[in-house]
Structures are given as structure tokens and as C-alpha cells.
Amino acid sequence: MIKKRLFTPGPVSAYPPSLQAALDANIHHRTSDFKEILTSVIDALRRIFGEPAEMFLLTSSGSGAMEAAVTNFFSPGEEVLIASCGKFGERWIELANKFQLKATVLKFPYGDPVNPDDVRKALRENKNLRAVFVQACESSTAVQNDMDELTRVVRDTESILIADAVTGLGTMSISVKDGIDVMVSGSQKALMIPPGLAMIGISEKAWKRVEASTAPRFYFDLRAAKKSWDQGQTPFTPATSLILSLRESLRAIEESGFQNLIRITENRARATRAGLNAIGLEIFAKRPANAMTGVVAPGGDADKITSRLKQKFGLQVAGGQGELKGKIFRISHMGYIDHFDTLGVLSALELTLLELGHKVELGKSLVEFQKVYAELK
Amino acid sequence: MIKKRLFTPGPVSAYPPSLQAALDANIHHRTSDFKEILTSVIDALRRIFGEPAEMFLLTSSGSGAMEAAVTNFFSPGEEVLIASCGKFGERWIELANKFQLKATVLKFPYGDPVNPDDVRKALRENKNLRAVFVQACESSTAVQNDMDELTRVVRDTESILIADAVTGLGTMSISVKDGIDVMVSGSQKALMIPPGLAMIGISEKAWKRVEASTAPRFYFDLRAAKKSWDQGQTPFTPATSLILSLRESLRAIEESGFQNLIRITENRARATRAGLNAIGLEIFAKRPANAMTGVVAPGGDADKITSRLKQKFGLQVAGGQGELKGKIFRISHMGYIDHFDTLGVLSALELTLLELGHKVELGKSLVEFQKVYAELK
Numbered sequence: 001m002i003k004k005r006l007f008t009p010g011p012v013s014a015y016p017p018s019l020q021a022a023l024d025a026n027i028h029h030r031t032s033d034f035k036e037i038l039t040s041v042i043d044a045l046r047r048i049f050g051e052p053a054e055m056f057l058l059t060s061s062g063s064g065a066m067e068a069a070v071t072n073f074f075s076p077g078e079e080v081l082i083a084s085c086g087k088f089g090e091r092w093i094e095l096a097n098k099f100q101l102k103a104t105v106l107k108f109p110y111g112d113p114v115n116p117d118d119v120r121k122a123l124r125e126n127k128n129l130r131a132v133f134v135q136a137c138e139s140s141t142a143v144q145n146d147m148d149e150l151t152r153v154v155r156d157t158e159s160i161l162i163a164d165a166v167t168g169l170g171t172m173s174i175s176v177k178d179g180i181d182v183m184v185s186g187s188q189k190a191l192m193i194p195p196g197l198a199m200i201g202i203s204e205k206a207w208k209r210v211e212a213s214t215a216p217r218f219y220f221d222l223r224a225a226k227k228s229w230d231q232g233q234t235p236f237t238p239a240t241s242l243i244l245s246l247r248e249s250l251r252a253i254e255e256s257g258f259q260n261l262i263r264i265t266e267n268r269a270r271a272t273r274a275g276l277n278a279i280g281l282e283i284f285a286k287r288p289a290n291a292m293t294g295v296v297a298p299g300g301d302a303d304k305i306t307s308r309l310k311q312k313f314g315l316q317v318a319g320g321q322g323e324l325k326g327k328i329f330r331i332s333h334m335g336y337i338d339h340f341d342t343l344g345v346l347s348a349l350e351l352t353l354l355e356l357g358h359k360v361e362l363g364k365s366l367v368e369f370q371k372v373y374a375e376l377k
Numbered sequence: 378m379i380k381k382r383l384f385t386p387g388p389v390s391a392y393p394p395s396l397q398a399a400l401d402a403n404i405h406h407r408t409s410d411f412k413e414i415l416t417s418v419i420d421a422l423r424r425i426f427g428e429p430a431e432m433f434l435l436t437s438s439g440s441g442a443m444e445a446a447v448t449n450f451f452s453p454g455e456e457v458l459i460a461s462c463g464k465f466g467e468r469w470i471e472l473a474n475k476f477q478l479k480a481t482v483l484k485f486p487y488g489d490p491v492n493p494d495d496v497r498k499a500l501r502e503n504k505n506l507r508a509v510f511v512q513a514c515e516s517s518t519a520v521q522n523d524m525d526e527l528t529r530v531v532r533d534t535e536s537i538l539i540a541d542a543v544t545g546l547g548t549m550s551i552s553v554k555d556g557i558d559v560m561v562s563g564s565q566k567a568l569m570i571p572p573g574l575a576m577i578g579i580s581e582k583a584w585k586r587v588e589a590s591t592a593p594r595f596y597f598d599l600r601a602a603k604k605s606w607d608q609g610q611t612p613f614t615p616a617t618s619l620i621l622s623l624r625e626s627l628r629a630i631e632e633s634g635f636q637n638l639i640r641i642t643e644n645r646a647r648a649t650r651a652g653l654n655a656i657g658l659e660i661f662a663k664r665p666a667n668a669m670t671g672v673v674a675p676g677g678d679a680d681k682i683t684s685r686l687k688q689k690f691g692l693q694v695a696g697g698q699g700e701l702k703g704k705i706f707r708i709s710h711m712g713y714i715d716h717f718d719t720l721g722v723l724s725a726l727e728l729t730l731l732e733l734g735h736k737v738e739l740g741k742s743l744v745e746f747q748k749v750y751a752e753l754k
Binding site for chain 1: 381387388396397402403404405406407408437438439440441444447471472475476477563565571572573592593595597598612613614615616617618619693695
């Protein structure tokens, strides 16, 4: 009977009307009814991605769209730059290797953001670099990169900027219009539906490459997708029920304002950090994300903290990944949650730390959270 | 207010408790709770696929699993045989070309099945053939191939038999145990849930090839999938809500018996064909499938028939694909439907044909359907 709340950085707590919408799944994908649904979803995605030249919806998790970003714009042997600051940056490296791109890698320590100056320098030194790969938000370390500066650095070069925005979309101000050439996202994050759909928005500059690219691809071939889209269809049977859910989420998000969603998420993250700091906890990221907050676990107790939060309080936060396992835990600010839910996480965290023998001044994180929230617009 | 019924050969009418199960989607995929769910789903899939050496669930449509079947068992330049008898056979050809396999193609006319003797001959003539690709059921023509004979033909050779069983699973007696080495299926067919999940079951003989294969792959890389499965996980975020639905469907199917599902589908197809023949309609397939029936549209009226069935009676059947567009229509026997639903299709079809000026003896298809059904076990 413990009430369960999901604070993992994807899947997130889904928007109930979106889940309900999936019940209406007895629909065939090659009908005018479904064409109308798909078109409205793509139109809404175009708006929130910032009017990309091409916008596609894929039936896969976000990693499928990451593969599409690697296989549709290059040919084997071409040179690219990967600016990696965590586990998902390493996924770009793995993908580039698998599909035989010649990758120059700038690796930043876990917790640090990508340094745009290093990217600028690399682009100046090697004019053959065809792209810069980056995470808008690196979910493994809860770091948010300086996308404003990174878009400035890449904009006037021959390179295209490819951003994993799986947790960046809807949590920070980024868009194709603002200079991201290939922007990838997923359904189970700020869009508040279950996993299974991925999105990719593409600029004019990047789309020009698609026909020339000789990398092998089929399921994620955007040339085939383009041909089908132009008739209001998908090349393969899409996840119809999830698309119905997505339509509902996009409708709700646009009704209350997409910029509001970003602002609210940012505020929630800021207030959370203030609360955590007030009880002496350290934020792991040097440049903290809005999408989620990574917290250094006192005494390396991350596993104990996350399991107690779940078992005693029904709160599911995420541990660290890879080398950060046991060291940090992450609290999502995405999904169908409000600031009272997040207040609950701070409350449970204080009680948990106390139980584990750490010193905590009870209520202090709540007071600070409250203060910050009151000041925010 | 017209009651709507789905008779398309995927997506099909979903099992309501499976749709409901997806509402419980606030679950994180890297938890012991989800591991338990995933394990039970994989175990059930293993049983209905016929105890494959490896069994994987992919977040994609069936075509994604078809790509996995091409990229995980071969290296560029290797020779394979493709026995194609329709649009989905042509998908194997396209895939083989994209991933640089050297394909020998046996092409059979639309409506015909694959001739196993031709496959036998081809295998004898070329000992370099590493695989035979086929459709268990070719959904575009509603043809069911002779998989018993095809497994016999391939079994004692060096080739592996790769079958697209997207509409074959749960509608005909096929399994890895019975000699299919790589068997691919999807969620939106006999398993009665929405699209978005694909499955691939693999024999010992085929799995041995996986490590040696040098074809480029990432999202559909089964080596990575294997590593994750061994820990009860997926390599990428899976479509959690659809997996909850699938668990519910598999539970219901196994409770009433997987062999029963096949038998009932076969009976429904047989009674439907008898009904159609009784009113002078021609079955398109020379070897008709259980999964769906393809009907030659009298007077080339397929589009008129399908649109009237939908608009006037709420019955969504499928038209023909590619060169069969306008010529045939297809009635699915998969999904959460019973024989009364199918009786309704025959009733509506009689009325529609009459309206379109064709001669029909009213009720005759229903009488014949009824007679056949009464005799069946």
C-alpha cells in the first residue's frame, strides 16, 4: 500500500491522460485516421524541436535514434569529433567505432561539462572534422552542457552539431533553430510517456548529407523514412499506442506552454539543489542539469540510500552508472511530478540519512527549497 | 457510434486486459521488479518459440528484428539464398543488399508459395550458401509456406533457416525446435498487443555464428543484448508499458493453450474460406494462410469494398500492397476476435457486394461458415 513515485531520469512518472490515450489502440497505421494523428504529432514535435528541416519519429529507444544520427550523415572513414563527459558520450564513441567513423575524442572527467574552447580548438586544428557529437544533458553525471556556446562554436564551420537531447529536450533551451543540426530525443523523459519512441530533428545543413552517406542502414534509414513521411506514413509499423500517448502529452505541454515546462523544470532543479546544499550534500555536477540532480552520497552510501528510499518511502531514485555506481544517486525533475513531490524526496532523504547515522538538521532542506521556490517565477 | 472492429493483419484487435496492463507503466527498467517481469516474459516466449538457445525481445517493429536477423549472423560478401513470394520476401532482398550479402534470389509469383524443391536444388548446387531466408507466412499475399518441408530441406546442410514469423507465430505450427534457426516475430499480431516490440528466437546452430559476424550493428547487436539478458536486463531502455501488455497476453494465451490459439486461428481461416467460396469469391493464395485470408476483389473493386466495409459497418480490413493494391483485400484471423466477429465480416461483405451491383445469394457465406465451424474441433 506504499504510494509509489518515480524519480528516475527516465522512465519518468507518466502523464495519466497519456497512458489512458493508449487504450484506444485499435487503430490501423495505414489509414487516414492515423495519418491525421501522426501529422499532428509531427507538427507538434517540429514546434518544440525548433522547426527542423526534417522531423522523424522512430519506434525504438533513444539509442536507436543515436544510431540513426551516426549512420545517416556520414560514410565510413569520415572524421568526426566527439566531446564526451560521461557514459552517454561514450555511447557516441562506441557508435562511431561500430560504423567506422574516424573519431577524435575529447574526454572530460565525469562531473565536468564539455569545454567549448577545446571544441573550438579541435575544429580549428582539423578542417576535416565533419561533425561534433555532444550530449545536451549528460544523464549519467547530471551535467548540462553549455549548448549556447557550443552552437556558436560549430555554427560557422563545415561541421554539423549532433546533440543527444534525450533528457535535454523540454528541460533546457535548445533547438534546431538555435544551431543544433541533429537533435535526438526519447519519449520517456520530459514528454512524460513510457519508453518506445525516439525522435530526431534535422537542420537543412545536416539533411544535405543524407543522400551522400554510404553507411549501411535499413531500419533507421532516414531516406526511406522521408519517402514515407511525405505521404503521412512511417516506413515500418509504428508503435501506434505510444503515438496516441505522445499526442496527448504534446497537447497538454503545448497548452501550458513548452517554455513553461523548461522553466518549471529548471526551477525545480534549482530549489532541489538549494535544499540539498542546506543539509550539507554535495551536487556532483560542476554544471548541474535541470533534468535531474546528481548527488554525492555521503559515506559512499548511495546503494543504501536508494534502496531505503524505495522500500520505506516508495520513492524510486536512480543510482550512479558505471564508475559512479555507489558514489552518486540521481533525482529526476522530469515527468508528471510537481514541487510537492520533490519536497517529499527531500523529506525522505533527510529521514533516511538520519537513520543511516548521518548528521541532519531535520527540515532544513525543506525550508531552503521552499524559500527558493517562493522567489522564483 | 458505429462499433469498430479491426480485421487488419496487424495491428490487430488488442486483448483488453493487455491494454489495461500498460497503465501500470510507472516502473523503472533497471529494478528487481522489472527484472522479474522481463524474465517471465522471456520464459514464456521461449516456450512458444520452441526452446531456442537464445531468445531476445527488441524495442522496434518486426522489421527491426528482420534487420537483426541479417546483421548478426553474416559478414559482408557471404552468400545466402532468399526464397521470396511477396512483398516481405522482397524486404529480405533489400536487407541483404543493404548489408552487402551476396544473395541468390528464388522469386515465386505473388500468390504462390515457395517451392521447397527449388530451395533444395539451390542448396545442392551452391555449397557456399550460408542461409535460407523465407517467410513462414507471407502477409502481403496471405500465403503460408510449407515450413515442415522447408525445415527438412535446410536441416542437414551448413545453412541456417531464417524465417520471418511475424504473422506466422501463433497461427501455424512452427518453432525453433522444429528446425527454424532464426525466428522473428512482432507484438501486434497473434500476441494481441499494440506494435512496438519484436522478438527473435535463435537456435544453437545459428548462435554460433554471432561472434564471427562482422556486419556493422549497434542497436540490434545481439552480442550486447546477450550480455544484458544474462543479468535480466536489456541493453537499452525497453518499451516497458508494452512489455507489461505482453506479459498479460502471454499469460492468457498460455492459460488457454498456445496450440489452441493456432488451432482456433486455423479453423477460423478455414471456415472463412468456405464462406467466401460459397458466394463465388476467389481466395488469392495458392496455399492459404491461417493468419489472414486474401480475397480477389470481384471487378477489381477492392478499394470500394474496403472503404464501404469501414464507413458503413466499422469493419477495417486491409487492401493489397504494392502490385496487389486494388486487386485483393485481406481479412485477419489474428487478435482478440471470435468466430462471431468473423461471421460479421462475411455478413457485411455480402451486403457490400450487393450494393456494389455484384450478384450475391444472401446468407450463403454464413451458412457455409457455420457448417464448417460445426464440424471442426
